[in-house]
Amino acid sequence: MTTGQDNSLETDETLVQKAQNGDTSAFEGLVARHRDKIYARAFSLLRNEDEALDLSQEAWVKAWQRLNQFQRESSFVTWITRIVINLCLDQLRRQKRQKTESLDSLNEESGGVERQVPFTSPNPTERLELQELRQRIDRALEQLSHEHRTVLVLHEFEELEYKDIAKAMNCSIGTVMSRLFYARRRMASLMAGIKREEQA
Secondary structure, three states, X not given: XXXXXXXXXXXXXXXXXXXXXXXXXXXXXXXXXXXXXXXXXXXXXXXXXXXXXXXXXXXXXXXXXXXXXXXXXXXXXXXXXXXXXXXXXXXXXXXXXXXXXXXXXXXXXXXXXXXXXXXXXXXXXXXHHHHHHHHHHHHHHHOOOHHHHHHHHHHHOOOOOHHHHHHHHOOOHHHHHHHHHHHHHHXXXXXXXXXXXXXX
Protein backbone atom coordinates (compact mmCIF):
# COMPACT_ATOMS: atom_id res chain seq x y z
CA MET A 1 0.00 0.00 0.00
CA THR A 2 1.38 3.38 -0.98
CA THR A 3 0.80 6.24 1.39
CA GLY A 4 -0.18 9.68 0.19
CA GLN A 5 -1.49 8.33 -3.10
CA ASP A 6 -3.90 10.44 -5.14
CA ASN A 7 -7.42 9.08 -4.69
CA SER A 8 -9.18 12.05 -6.22
CA LEU A 9 -10.03 10.33 -9.50
CA GLU A 10 -11.46 7.19 -7.93
CA THR A 11 -15.13 6.70 -7.15
CA ASP A 12 -16.45 6.39 -3.60
CA GLU A 13 -17.30 2.76 -4.37
CA THR A 14 -13.71 1.97 -5.33
CA LEU A 15 -12.31 3.73 -2.28
CA VAL A 16 -14.77 1.92 0.02
CA GLN A 17 -13.79 -1.44 -1.43
CA LYS A 18 -10.08 -0.69 -0.95
CA ALA A 19 -10.69 0.60 2.59
CA GLN A 20 -12.65 -2.56 3.45
CA ASN A 21 -9.55 -4.50 2.37
CA GLY A 22 -7.45 -2.53 4.85
CA ASP A 23 -6.22 0.35 2.67
CA THR A 24 -6.14 3.27 5.14
CA SER A 25 -5.13 5.80 2.50
CA ALA A 26 -8.33 4.98 0.59
CA PHE A 27 -10.37 5.72 3.72
CA GLU A 28 -8.41 8.95 4.20
CA GLY A 29 -9.46 9.83 0.66
CA LEU A 30 -13.12 9.38 1.61
CA VAL A 31 -12.63 11.55 4.70
CA ALA A 32 -10.94 14.30 2.69
CA ARG A 33 -13.72 14.19 0.09
CA HIS A 34 -16.70 14.30 2.45
CA ARG A 35 -15.59 15.72 5.81
CA ASP A 36 -16.90 19.25 5.13
CA LYS A 37 -20.31 17.89 4.19
CA ILE A 38 -20.49 15.69 7.30
CA TYR A 39 -19.42 18.58 9.53
CA ALA A 40 -22.12 20.76 7.93
CA ARG A 41 -24.77 18.11 8.69
CA ALA A 42 -23.69 18.00 12.33
CA PHE A 43 -23.66 21.78 12.63
CA SER A 44 -27.11 22.12 11.06
CA LEU A 45 -28.50 19.98 13.89
CA LEU A 46 -26.37 21.07 16.84
CA ARG A 47 -25.80 24.76 16.05
CA ASN A 48 -22.50 24.56 17.91
CA GLU A 49 -19.17 24.51 16.07
CA ASP A 50 -17.16 22.60 18.71
CA GLU A 51 -19.82 19.92 19.23
CA ALA A 52 -20.30 19.57 15.48
CA LEU A 53 -16.56 19.10 15.01
CA ASP A 54 -16.35 16.52 17.80
CA LEU A 55 -19.33 14.50 16.59
CA SER A 56 -18.37 14.64 12.92
CA GLN A 57 -14.93 13.26 13.89
CA GLU A 58 -16.60 10.59 16.03
CA ALA A 59 -18.76 9.66 13.03
CA TRP A 60 -15.62 9.03 10.93
CA VAL A 61 -14.13 6.86 13.67
CA LYS A 62 -17.34 4.81 13.84
CA ALA A 63 -17.46 4.59 10.05
CA TRP A 64 -13.94 3.11 10.00
CA GLN A 65 -14.80 0.66 12.80
CA ARG A 66 -18.03 -0.44 11.06
CA LEU A 67 -16.84 -0.26 7.47
CA ASN A 68 -17.18 -4.00 6.94
CA GLN A 69 -20.86 -3.70 7.91
CA PHE A 70 -21.45 -1.31 5.00
CA GLN A 71 -23.34 -3.38 2.44
CA ARG A 72 -23.57 -0.74 -0.35
CA GLU A 73 -27.38 -0.73 -0.18
CA SER A 74 -27.12 3.06 -0.24
CA SER A 75 -24.28 5.41 -1.17
CA PHE A 76 -21.36 5.79 1.21
CA VAL A 77 -22.33 9.44 1.81
CA THR A 78 -25.85 8.44 2.83
CA TRP A 79 -24.43 5.83 5.19
CA ILE A 80 -21.94 8.14 6.92
CA THR A 81 -24.61 10.89 7.07
CA ARG A 82 -26.92 8.52 8.95
CA ILE A 83 -24.13 7.79 11.44
CA VAL A 84 -23.52 11.48 12.18
CA ILE A 85 -27.27 12.22 12.39
CA ASN A 86 -27.73 9.44 14.96
CA LEU A 87 -24.80 10.76 17.01
CA CYS A 88 -26.28 14.27 16.92
CA LEU A 89 -29.74 13.02 17.94
CA ASP A 90 -28.20 11.17 20.89
CA GLN A 91 -26.35 14.34 21.91
CA LEU A 92 -29.51 16.45 21.64
CA ARG A 93 -31.44 13.94 23.77
CA ARG A 94 -28.72 14.07 26.43
CA GLN A 95 -28.76 17.87 26.41
CA LYS A 96 -32.54 17.92 26.69
CA ARG A 97 -32.46 15.57 29.69
CA GLN A 98 -29.83 17.74 31.39
CA LYS A 99 -31.81 20.90 30.73
CA THR A 100 -35.00 19.33 32.03
CA GLU A 101 -33.27 18.12 35.17
CA SER A 102 -31.57 21.42 35.95
CA LEU A 103 -34.00 23.98 34.52
CA ASP A 104 -37.59 22.83 34.68
CA SER A 105 -38.72 26.32 33.86
CA LEU A 106 -36.83 26.45 30.58
CA ASN A 107 -39.35 27.19 27.88
CA GLU A 108 -38.42 24.75 25.16
CA GLU A 109 -41.91 24.95 23.69
CA SER A 110 -40.98 28.31 22.22
CA GLY A 111 -39.43 26.39 19.37
CA GLY A 112 -40.69 24.89 16.17
CA VAL A 113 -38.86 25.71 13.05
CA GLU A 114 -38.96 25.78 9.34
CA ARG A 115 -36.66 26.65 6.56
CA GLN A 116 -39.60 28.39 4.90
CA VAL A 117 -37.31 30.83 3.23
CA PRO A 118 -36.95 31.58 -0.47
CA PHE A 119 -33.44 30.51 -1.45
CA THR A 120 -33.29 32.14 -4.85
CA SER A 121 -30.12 33.04 -6.68
CA PRO A 122 -29.33 36.58 -5.59
CA ASN A 123 -28.02 39.28 -7.88
CA PRO A 124 -25.14 41.37 -6.43
CA THR A 125 -27.45 44.05 -5.02
CA GLU A 126 -29.34 41.42 -3.02
CA ARG A 127 -26.31 39.99 -1.21
CA LEU A 128 -26.64 42.19 1.85
CA GLU A 129 -30.34 41.36 2.14
CA LEU A 130 -29.56 37.65 1.80
CA GLN A 131 -26.91 37.89 4.52
CA GLU A 132 -29.42 39.59 6.83
CA LEU A 133 -31.96 36.89 5.99
CA ARG A 134 -29.51 34.11 6.90
CA GLN A 135 -28.80 35.84 10.22
CA ARG A 136 -32.55 35.95 10.93
CA ILE A 137 -32.82 32.25 10.08
CA ASP A 138 -30.02 31.39 12.49
CA ARG A 139 -31.58 33.47 15.26
CA ALA A 140 -34.93 31.79 14.69
CA LEU A 141 -33.39 28.30 14.64
CA GLU A 142 -31.79 28.92 18.02
CA GLN A 143 -35.27 29.40 19.53
CA LEU A 144 -36.66 26.08 18.35
CA SER A 145 -36.86 22.94 20.43
CA HIS A 146 -34.44 20.28 19.29
CA GLU A 147 -37.33 18.08 18.07
CA HIS A 148 -38.69 20.76 15.75
CA ARG A 149 -35.27 21.89 14.53
CA THR A 150 -34.22 18.29 13.89
CA VAL A 151 -37.33 17.27 11.95
CA LEU A 152 -37.03 20.40 9.84
CA VAL A 153 -33.35 19.90 9.04
CA LEU A 154 -33.81 16.21 8.22
CA HIS A 155 -36.76 16.91 5.93
CA GLU A 156 -35.69 20.14 4.25
CA PHE A 157 -31.92 19.60 3.97
CA GLU A 158 -31.34 15.88 4.14
CA GLU A 159 -34.53 15.30 2.11
CA LEU A 160 -35.30 12.23 4.18
CA GLU A 161 -38.72 10.66 3.83
CA TYR A 162 -41.15 10.74 6.76
CA LYS A 163 -40.58 7.05 7.52
CA ASP A 164 -36.79 7.54 7.72
CA ILE A 165 -37.16 10.59 9.98
CA ALA A 166 -39.57 8.63 12.20
CA LYS A 167 -37.04 5.82 12.50
CA ALA A 168 -34.15 8.21 13.27
CA MET A 169 -36.17 10.09 15.89
CA ASN A 170 -37.87 7.01 17.32
CA CYS A 171 -41.42 8.31 16.85
CA SER A 172 -44.41 7.73 14.56
CA ILE A 173 -44.82 9.13 11.05
CA GLY A 174 -47.82 11.10 12.33
CA THR A 175 -45.64 12.74 14.97
CA VAL A 176 -43.08 13.66 12.31
CA MET A 177 -45.79 15.26 10.16
CA SER A 178 -47.30 17.23 13.02
CA ARG A 179 -43.88 18.42 14.21
CA LEU A 180 -42.96 19.50 10.69
CA PHE A 181 -46.27 21.35 10.29
CA TYR A 182 -45.82 23.14 13.61
CA ALA A 183 -42.14 23.82 12.89
CA ARG A 184 -42.94 25.55 9.58
CA ARG A 185 -45.57 27.77 11.16
CA ARG A 186 -43.37 28.56 14.13
CA MET A 187 -40.39 29.43 11.94
CA ALA A 188 -42.48 31.84 9.87
CA SER A 189 -43.74 33.50 13.06
CA LEU A 190 -40.23 33.79 14.55
CA MET A 191 -38.82 35.21 11.32
CA ALA A 192 -41.56 37.85 11.18
CA GLY A 193 -40.95 38.77 14.82
CA ILE A 194 -37.21 39.14 14.30
CA LYS A 195 -37.79 41.34 11.24
CA ARG A 196 -40.19 43.60 13.21
CA GLU A 197 -37.63 43.80 16.02
CA GLU A 198 -34.89 44.87 13.60
CA GLN A 199 -37.12 47.55 12.07
CA ALA A 200 -38.27 48.98 15.41
